[in-house]
Amino acid sequence: MISFENTEIAFKSKSNKDLNRAYRLFKLIGSPALVKFGKWFTNLALKINLPIKGIIKKTIFKQFCGGETIEDCKNTIEQLGKFKIGTILDYSVEGKTSEEDFDATVEEIISTIKAARNNKFIPFAVFKITGIAKHSILEKSNSSHDELNDTELKDYQQTISRVDRICSAAFEHKVPVFIDAEESWIQNTIDRITKDMMRKYNRDLAIVYNTLQMYRHDRLEFLNNEISIAREEGFHYGVKLVRGAYMEKERDRAEKFGYPSPIQPDKSASDVDFNSALEIIIQNIDCMALCSGSHNENSALILVELMHKYNVSQNDQRIYFAQLLGMSDHISYNLAHSGFNVAKYVPYGPVKEVMPYLLRRADENTSVAGQTSRELSLIIKERSRRKQ
Numbered sequence: 331m332i333s334f335e336n337t338e339i340a341f342k343s344k345s346n347k348d349l350n351r352a353y354r355l356f357k358l359i360g361s362p363a364l365v366k367f368g369k370w371f372t373n374l375a376l377k378i379n380l381p382i383k384g385i386i387k388k389t390i391f392k393q394f395c396g397g398e399t400i401e402d403c404k405n406t407i408e409q410l411g412k413f414k415i416g417t418i419l420d421y422s423v424e425g426k427t428s429e430e431d432f433d434a435t436v437e438e439i440i441s442t443i444k445a446a447r448n449n450k451f452i453p454f455a456v457f458k459i460t461g462i463a464k465h466s467i468l469e470k471s472n473s474s475h476d477e478l479n480d481t482e483l484k485d486y487q488q489t490i491s492r493v494d495r496i497c498s499a500a501f502e503h504k505v506p507v508f509i510d511a512e513e514s515w516i517q518n519t520i521d522r523i524t525k526d527m528m529r530k531y532n533r534d535l536a537i538v539y540n541t542l543q544m545y546r547h548d549r550l551e552f553l554n555n556e557i558s559i560a561r562e563e564g565f566h567y568g569v570k571l572v573r574g575a576y577m578e579k580e581r582d583r584a585e586k587f588g589y590p591s592p593i594q595p596d597k598s599a600s601d602v603d604f605n606s607a608l609e610i611i612i613q614n615i616d617c618m619a620l621c622s623g624s625h626n627e628n629s630a631l632i633l634v635e636l637m638h639k640y641n642v643s644q645n646d647q648r649i650y651f652a653q654l655l656g657m658s659d660h661i662s663y664n665l666a667h668s669g670f671n672v673a674k675y676v677p678y679g680p681v682k683e684v685m686p687y688l689l690r691r692a693d694e695n696t697s698v699a700g701q702t703s704r705e706l707s708l709i710i711k712e713r714s715r716r717k718q
Contacts, residue, residue, distance in 0.1 A: 332634060332668050334627050337712035339667050340660035343413055346716065349709055352656070355393055356705045383681050390688050393656040395422070396676040400445050403678050406655070411451035414666045416673035418454045418508070418652065419445065422687040423679040424461070429488075432462045436492050440499045447503035453650065453673055454539075454621070455500060456508040459520050462496075463489035468516035475519075493523055494530075497538050501531040508570045508621065511541035514580055514592045525556070532566040536619035536648070539568030544604040545577055546592045553607055557614050570621040570652075571607055573600050605632050612636045612649075619648040621673075625658040630665065644669045660708050 334340075341349060396403035400419060407417045419442040426435065439457045446452035459468065467485045471478055475486050493509075500507040509524045511517060520540075527538040540556075542549045553569070560567040577593055584591040594600045608629065611620045622633050630651060637644060650671045653662045666672040677687055 332631065332664055334630075334660045334664055336664055337660065337708055337715060340663045340708065341712045342663065343409055344659075344712075346713075349713055349716075351389070352393060353706065353709045353713070355389060356702050356709065359702050386681055386685075386688075391681055391684070394654065394677065394688055395684060396655065396678045398678060398680050400441060400678065403676055406676055407449070407451050410674055410676075413663055414672070415662055416451055416453040416650075416671070417676045418456055418673050419452060420456050420675050420677045421461075421679055422677035423683040424458075424686045425683075426461065427464070432492060435461045436495055439496050443496070443499045443503055443505045443507065446505040452505075453671075454506050454508055455496075456510060456675070457496060458510045458512065459489070459493065459523065460512055460516070462492045465516065468519045472516055472518045490523060490526075493527060497527045497531050501537050504537075506537050506539060506568060506619070508539045508541060508568075510570075511543045511572070511574070513576050513583075514546065515583070521552075525559070528560070528565050528567060529563060532568065533564070534566070536566040536568030539570050539619065539621065541570040541572060541623075542607065543572055543574035543576075544607060545574035545594050545600040547594050547599070547603070548592065550603045550606060550610075553610060557610070557618070560617055566617055566619065568619045568621075569607075569611060570623050571604065571611070572623040573604055573626070601626070601629070604629055608633050609636055612640050612642060615640070615642060615646075615648055621650040621652050623652045623675075625653055625661065627661060630661050634665075634670070645671060647671065657705065 344352070396406040396417070396419070403417070403419060410417055421435065421438050421442065423435070426432065435457075439455065439462075442452075443455045446455055464485055467478070467482055467489060470482060471486055475483065478486055497507060499505075509520065509527075512520060524538060524540045528536075528540070531537045542553060544550075556567055580593050581591050584593075594603070604624070604626075605628075608620075608622065611618050612633075622629065624630060633649075633651070634644075636642075637646070637649065642649065650673055651661070651665050652673045652675060653659075655674045655676045662672050662674060677684060679687075
């Protein structure tokens with residue numbers, strides 16, 4: 331039996347100093363007013379070049395990021411590896427728009443693949459298509475790329491070429507790669523490109539993974555359809571399963587433009603579909619691979635039970651659990667301690683350029699019911715245990 335209450339295992343890698351820093355940080359994040367002010371002040375300070383980089387690096391950056399470069403992340407990779415937890419290097423720079431920046435990002439992602447090829451502690455690579463493509467092209471081609479003019483079609487083909495370079499490197503070095511999900515108004519384009527990459531590179535095993543956001547009410551049906559296509563065409567379907575990250579933006583846009591919201595009516599509906607998807611995938615594991623990207627304890631336990639129910643070994647390489655660095659260590663470390671495959675998303679990049687990611691983490695911990703209080707309660711419990 332796995333217990334996520336064992337804080338000795340959950341925080342064994344953390345010094346008292348680490349625990350105290352995390353305690354102070356989650357106390358701050360627990361206040362919506364402070365988070366709102368902090369976001370405003372941080373953005374302003376960076377804009378006018380106030381010297382706050384050092385403070386950021388010692389606090390929120392240290393909690394949620396591995397470093398500014400792949401080299402900087404080596405210590406984090408090794409520390410996680412000591413506890414049988416893998417690292418997913420996530421180059422978290424956002425907002426680039428030039429062709430030169432897109433090409434540079436492709437090279438950086440390929441560098442994470444090359445870093446993984448001979449390192450047993452780096453089981454996956456990951457990227458966002460919006461990091462290597464014009465958002466306008468992804469949006470306009472969401473229904474069909476037939477709607478693009480000649481110039482736009484050239485950009486679209488260039489996007490496919492960049493994605494293919496990454497997936498080809500992943501295939502060559504045998505490093506599975508996650509293609510992240512994004513907003514619904516560009517997701518059809520991402521799904522289409524990702525499936526074409528699967529057809530090309532997933533004949534023998536899952537190298538390319540699509541990401542399904544289960545806060546969308548259509549994703550369970552989508553999953554079943556994709557499995558049917560994969561079986562019919564003879565390729566493996568890799569899935570990173572998440573609840574989702576764009577809920578408020580999706581609802582606001584649907585209301586603004588007057589179309590039905592793609593978002594589930596409530597969180598419980600998302601939970602039901604997420605857990606249903608877990609069982610569908612395990613039932614079809616002969617042609618699939620799964621990374622369950624969740625901070626939900628119940629979903630983690632359900633996946634453990636499903637693996638037992640369907641006689642899937644706990645260290646089967648087709649199944650991974652994943653959480654973000656700096657969050658839900660009670661899930662990650664206890665699962666790894668029990669012999670399950672676990673990885674942490676380890677974002678990295680220059681401090682200023684990773685700030686959008688970090689501010690989303692602060693927002694997420696503030697808005698997700700119980701997330702911050704759960705982190706705090708476990709930290710408090712471990713601090714008390716160490717004082718005994």
